[in-house]
Amino acid sequence: MTSEMAMILALVLPLVAAGLSFVIRSAPNVRDACSLAVGVALLGVVISLVPTVMDGGRPEIVLFEIFEGLPIAFRLEPLGMLFLLVVATLWVITTCYAIGYMRGHHEVNQSRFFGCFGLAIFASAGAALAGNMLTLFFFYELLTLSTYPLVTHHQNEKAKRGGRIYLGILISTSxxxxxxxxxxxxxxxxxxxxxxxxxxAGKAEGPMVIVLLALYAFGTGKAALMPFHRWLPAAMVAPTPVSALLHAVAVVKVGVFTVLKVVIYIFGIGFLTDTKASVWLMWAAATTILLGSLVAMTKDNLKERLAYSTVSQLGYIVLGAALASQWGIIGSGMHIAMHAVGKITLFFAAGAIYVAAHKTQVSQLRGIGRSMPFTMTAYSLGAISVIGLPPFGGAWSKWYLALGAAEAGQAILVGVLMVSSLLNIWYLMPITMNAFFVPPDEGPAYPPIKEAPLFCVVPLCLTALGSLALFFCAEPIYRLLLPLVPGAGGGG
Amino acid sequence: MSEALGLYNYWIVIFLMMTGLYLVISTGNLVRKVVGLNIFQASVLLLYVTMGRVDGATAPIFVEGRETYTDPLPSVLMLTAIVVGVATTAVALALTVRINEAYGTIEEDEINEQEHAQELAG
Amino acid sequence: MFQQTVDILVLGLLAATALAVVRMRTLIGAAMLMGIYSFLSASWMLILDAPDVAFTEAAVGAGVSTIFVLATLSITTIRAKRQTKFQFAPLAVVVLTGAVLIYGTLDMPHFGDPEAPVHRVGNRYIKRVPEEFKIPNAVTAVLGSYRGFDTFGETTVVLTAGLGVLCLLRKRREDEPKVVTE
Amino acid sequence: MSEHLAVLPVLLPLLAAPICFLLRNRIAAMGTAIAVCWVTFVAGVVLLRTVVTTGAPAIYELGGWSADVGIVYHVDTLAAFVVVLVSSLGAVVLTFAPQSIAKEIPKEKHHFFAALYLLSMAGLLGIAVTGDLFNVFVFLEISSLSTYALISLGQDRRALTATFRYLILGTVGATFILIGTGLMYQMTGTLNMAEMAAHIRETEGVRTVLVAIAFLTAGIGLKMALFPLHAWLPNAYCYAPSSVTAFVAATSTKVSVYVLIRWIYTIFGTQGPGSMSGVVVDLVLPAMAISGMFIASTVAIFQTNVKRLLAFSSVAQIGYMALGVSLVSESGLTAGIAHLFNHALTKGGLFLAMGCIAYRIGSVQLADMRGLGRRMPVTMFLWVLGGLGLIGVPCTAGFVSKWYLVRAALEQDALYLAVIILLSSLLAVIYVWRVIETAYFQEPPEGKDEVTEAPLSLLIPTAVLIGASIYFGLFTEWSADVAGLAARELLGVVR
Structure with missing residues (x-):
């Protein structure tokens, strides 16, 4: 199989999954088995692409021209490879989880759910592979539209309001x-x-560069740079698998991925460093990091707290992009993967708690670790990774980001990263403490174990272990991302 | 002054056109609107025919010994315009008849009142 | 000089009639005045040596149109409501439009100027019709041949209007659903 | 055959119209009309292909008289493009019509409908191909008179008053055009547009020509419902029978925009010495366009009748076309021309979807569309796709035209204009989503349980138009590319 064919397959498979979900609506077991099978196939295809990229291959596909000289085109490069790998891996896991969650919760319209889910993955894959900005923009918008039915899945008043904010901000900014x-x-x-x-480089100059960068940075609403972050908490009305995969991984990561792509391939790192056009963006990102964390501390609803945490963590990635330096870019790219695995664990845990115990608020979680030990252990591991402590994946990306900030001579930014990590501990760890070391508000002090269905628990344990594993195999990711920064070979 | 001598009839024709147009937009009675439209269009005919005039010429019917004739083209165009005008008038009047059947009036303000009531009801 | 006097006389009459139509309160009166207006304009066209249009206008404009209006009045109503208050907006629109038009006349070739550019195509007809046709009337030749397609279009306009009027006035059958008022 | 190609699309429907009327049998009449429409469409496509491949306009001398004395059809790329636009939309909508009018129009008037529809189409096609200014007026009247009659066929009595208002304003507009034509004729001595363009260079700064331009623009502005001359449009669209609304919305105003383009670019000229349309193009047109884009869109948001909502949206969309035309650049003009076609598909499809809805629930009020997403899923899905096209979401035809328009604004360093265009398109999100939320998030009204999906004979034409609007959002060879070609021709850029 050539790389080009593998790329096409990577695009087609999610579509197949979406189509199958709509077609086989009467037989849920067959439908879900198909989804899973397609997911595994996709993962296989994506993994098969890795060696090519590692060896410096940049396979390209040009489909057809929409405007003169502007085709729908795909081109595989390291950043997209990494993103695609993250999405494909987590899709398989999320599909398992979603099957357990949706059934455990007796959700309606499951076919539409899985169909739109497949479509959203298709859009993410398209964005990851996009060979030019127009293609990326197409898939960016497709992702917004295909996730709207997922966000408003419950079709009630609350869903409608959430959907309005979600769509309103994402469409308007874009x-x-x-x-x-x-x-x-x-x-x-x-x-x-x-x-x-x-x-x-050489085509734009002066304040125009700054304005253009601002249009990109804020226009990519999915990157949730404040003040355009409100859609993300609003999207939490969606069923948890959606929040987990789409609003911790696919959708938000397409946002920061777009910003990174723009910085690297549209502006060029050297051009940004020379013009210093991205300095303001560092501060905007730093503000988002701190404010996001602060707001997260005030939220009692677990999913909302996680959402604000995501806002803050996305700020890290934008910050890395704005640094426009070797370590900044590598840290950013790595954080896409590290945060994805960590955060999805947290969301899985939140969903599992909801399915098993019907609890949504942080204040209700006292003692829950005693009845749901697996879930809460996994939650704790994920939390530590998001905070950025070794031996978890998150430690690496934060390390590189701090290195990048230091390299750029921005001591204050290093401080911001430190403070933010402290804040992370503050709003994520008390949940673990309360869950394990405080007795429940009602019922026996040591209730019997009552975990969510196996389909839910296994995936969340897997992702928790994954974030542990990523600490030890950060090296390949580093090597994958290294070509993004020209002239960095010797600096490693 | 020489301006005025050469152009006065254009100005009167403009006055005529504007009188017709005024009737169309000022009156609330549908039939009077149609009458105004007719005057407006009939005055445009005069504008064209005035253009076709050549001093010292006769109607473009060829006879031996004459050299100058008036321009035939404006006449041709206006023959078409007359028919178009009448056709429009006919359709407008047929509509007026139907509106009178449906509303019992051909006054615009009374029709608007009824429509407003209908809007509120449904 | 005589020509000019007649001109001004007829144009004055036209203006007076037009104003009378605006002021006329009874609909039948307005219809009659409309007929008179068409008739007067037909006579002025005759003065301007355009007999073909003049005859058509007298027959169709003054005759048929007036009959249409009168027929309509006979099946609707002959009374028009008195306009209660003077409206400024229509007058403003009309004065403005008229002013623009008068501004436009300032660069026009003078009335009757044989050198005016307007006669460019007209002169081609005057030259060609006697050569290419046996008909002495240039208007007929142009109408029937050079610009025959306009005439064909004109026929279609009549057909369209006829269909439209028939369609509008066709009586509904009893069993047809009545007009819906939601 | 091939030398008659230019005249065929006009003559076919024109000659078939009386036949349809004389057939009297409603099935025979509608069948004939549909067949003729599709043949016309094929002829139009062949014509466009011929013009594009030969690279020269198709010229047809009616009655054998050359341009200096007779009337000539002059079919360049733009004209052929509009012929295809009108004939394709006409054919699809008429295919939709039989089942739709069965519920909306008394049976004994169906042969009238067929004949008037063909006449209206013939009129619009005639306007597109003719090279003679007075001939434009004649065909404009053919299409207008038949359109009046068609709109008056609406069930609601308000259709009659809407028609009357349209007739008065339309006739005033046509008479303005007649006056403008007269003044142009007076200063150039010809009615042939090409010859007029040649002589207009001699009339630089002549006040009469300036006034002629003003009158022609105002007249056609009324016809194309350019804000604030749009007063006739909302009610006319709202109360006309479903298929008539779709046809008129998709073609009639578009042809008026075409006429404006033709005048500005072919006759008046836009650059160099003797450019006469300066004020109109630089000031009046953009001002009207921009205010229409914002005000009409805002008004659309507050409508409770969905057909009227779409009607106001049309007024706003006309603004986009006018703005594109006024930018006087290749991409601006391409945007304007491409949007003619793209919006015709989108809006035509949306009005057909409204026809499906009216067919099933007998109403087009927003309140009656509650919960329709579950009852008529296919229709509503098509509606949503069409709505996305109005917004200009990528992969829809609306995006392609928006792209060119913004690009044209940026090419002239008019960043503010680009921002205005994009912001105004966000208003469309609001009114489109109002309908979507009503259809998908609200419980259906009591006692409407029996509502089911529209019949296939209605769904297929709707799906064809909406599908086409998606197709031309991706594959632009026969829409935006041809529009670009037409734009280059008009601007005098050598191919």
């Missing part, structure tokens, strides 16, 4: 700012291809 930035770039540069070293 149309009013991102699209403007894209077309503007095209007018200036005459192309939208992702090229090493960027396409804007």
């Amino acid at each position: 149309i009013a700012m991102l699209l403007l930035a894209v077309i503007w770039t095209y007018v200036i540069a005459g192309t939208l291809d992702f090229r090493e070293g960027g396409i804007l």
Whole structure:
């Protein structure tokens, strides 16, 4: 199988899964088995692509031109490879989890749910593989639209309100700012291809660069840079598997992925460093990191707290992009993977608690670790990874980010990263403490074990172990990302 | 002054057109609107025919010994315009008849009142 | 000079009739005045040496249109409501439009100017019709041949209007659903 | 055959119309009309192909008289494009019509409907292909008169008053055009548009021509419902029979925009010495367009009748076309021309979907559409796709035109204009989502349990238009690319 064929398969398989979900709606077992099978197949295909990229291969596919010189095109490069790998792996796990969750919860419209889910994965894969900004924009919008039915899955008043904020912010920012930035770039540069070293160098200058970067950074609403972050907590009305995969991994990561791609391939790292156009973005990101953490501390609803935590963590990635330095970029890229695995564990745990104990608030979780030991242990591992302590994956990415900030001579930013880690501990760890060391509010002090269905628990344990494993195998990820920063070979 | 001598009839024609147009937009009676429209259109005919005039010429019917004739083209165009005008009038009047059946009036304000009531009801 | 006097006389009459139509309160009166207006304009066209249009206007404009209006009045109502208050907006619109038009006339070739550019195509007809047709009337030749397609279009307009009127006035059968008022 | 290609699309429906009327049998009449429409469409496509591949306009001298004395059809890429637009939309909508009008129009008027529909289409096609300014007026009247009659066929009595208002404003507009035509004729001595363009260079700064431009623009502005001259449109669209609304919305205003483009670019010229349309293009048109984009969209948000909501949306969309035309650049003009076609597909499809809904629930009020997402899933899904097209989401045709429009604004360094265009398109999100939320998030009203999906004969034409609007959002060879070609021709850029 050539790499090009594998890329096409990576795009087609999620679509197949979506189609199957709609077609086989009358036989849920068959439908879910198919989803799972397709997911595994996708993972296989994606893994088969890794060696090519590692060896410096950059397979390309050009489909058809929409505008003159602007085709729908795909091109595999390290960042997209990493993102695709994360999405594919977690999709399989989430599908297991979703089967358990949706059934344990007797949700309606499961076929539509799985169908739209497949579509959302298709959009994420498309974004990961996009070979130019137009293609990326197409899949970015498709992702917004395909997740809207998932966010509003319950079709009640609350879902409608959440959906309004979700769609309102994501569509408005993308149309009013991102699209403007894209077309503007095209007018200036005459192309939208992702090229090493960027396409804007020498074409744009002065304040225009700053304005353009701002349009990209804020226009990518999915990156949840404050003040355009409100959609993310609003999206928490969705069923938990959606929050887990889409709003901790796929959707938000497409956002920061877009920002990273723009910084690396549209502006070019060297160009940004020379013009210092991204300095303000560092501070915007730092503000988001701190404010996100602070707001998270005030939230009692577990999923909302996690959502604000995500807002804050996305700030890390944007910060790394804004640093536009070797370590910043590598730290950012790595954080996409590390945070994804850690955060999805936390969401899985939140969903498992909801399915098994019907609890949603942090204050209700006292003593829950005694009845749900597996879930809460996994939660704790995920939390430590998100905080960034060894021996978990999150430690590496935060380390590189801090290194990047130090390299850029921004001592204050290093301080921000430290403070933020402390805040993370503050709002994530008390949940563990209360769950294990405080007796429940009601009932016996040591209730019998009552875990969520196996389909829920196994995936969350897997992802928790995954974040542990990532600490020990960060080296391949590092090697994968290294080509992103030209001239960094010797600096490692 | 020489301006005025050469152009006065255009100005009167403009006055005529505007009188017709005024009737169309000022009156609330549907039939009077149609009458106004007719005057408006009939005055445009005069505008064209005035253009076709050539001093010292006769109607474009060829006879031996004459060299100058008036321009035939404006006449041709206006023959078409007359028919178009009448056709429009006919359709407008047929509509007026139907509106009178449906509303019992051909006054715009009374029709608006009824429509407003209908809007509130449904 | 005589020509100019007649011109001004007829145009004055036209203006007076137009104003009378605006002021006329009874609908039948307005219809009659409309007929008179068409008739007067037909006579002015005759003065301007455009007999073909003049005859058509007298027959169709003054005759058929007036009959249509009168027929309509006979099946609807002959009374028009008195306009209660003076409206400023229509007058403003009309004065503005008229002013623009008058501004536009300032660069026009003068009335009757044989050198005016307007006669560019007209002169081609005057030259070609006697050569290419046996008909002495240039208007007929242009209408029937050079611009025959306009005439064909004109026929279609009549057909369209006829269909429209028939369609509008066709009586509904008893068993048909009545007009829906939601 | 091939030399008559230019005249065929006009003559076919024109000659078939009286036949349809004389057939009297409603099935025979509608069948004939549908067949003729599709043949016309094929002829239109062949015509467009011919014009594009030969690279030269198709010229047809009616009655054998050359342009200096007779009337000539002059079919360049733009004209052929509009012919395809009108004939394709006409054919699809008419295919939808038989079942739809069975519920909305008394049976004994069906042959009238067929004949008037063909006449209306012939009129619009005639406007597109003719090279003679007065001939435009004549065909404009053919299409207008038949459209009046068609709209008056609406069930609600308000259809009659809406028609009357349209007739008055439409006739005033047409008479303005007639006056403008007269003034142009007076200063250039010809009615042939190409010859007029040649002579207009001699009239630089002549006040009469300036006034002629003003009158022509105002007249066609009324016809194309350019804000604030749109007063006739909302009620006319709202109360006309479903299929008539779809046809008129998709074609009639678009052809008026075409006429405006034709005048501005072919006759008046836009650059160099003798550019006469300066004020109109630089100031009046963009001002009207932008205010329409915002005000009409805002008004649309507050409508309770979905057909009227879509009607106001049309007024706003006309603004986008006018803005594109006024930018006087290749991408601006491409945006305007492409949006003619793209919006025709989208809006036509949406109005057909409203026809499906009216067919099943007998109402187009937003309140009656509650819970429709579950009862008529396919129709509502198509509606949603169409709505996304109005917003201009990627993969829809609306996105393609928006892209060109924003690009044109940025190419002229008019960042503010680009922002305005994008912000105004966000208003569409609001009114589209109002309908979506009502259809999907609210419980259906009591006693409407029997509502089921619309019959296939209605769904298929709707799906064809909506599907086409998606298709042309991705594959632009026959929409935006041809529009770009037409734009280059109009701007005089050598191919």
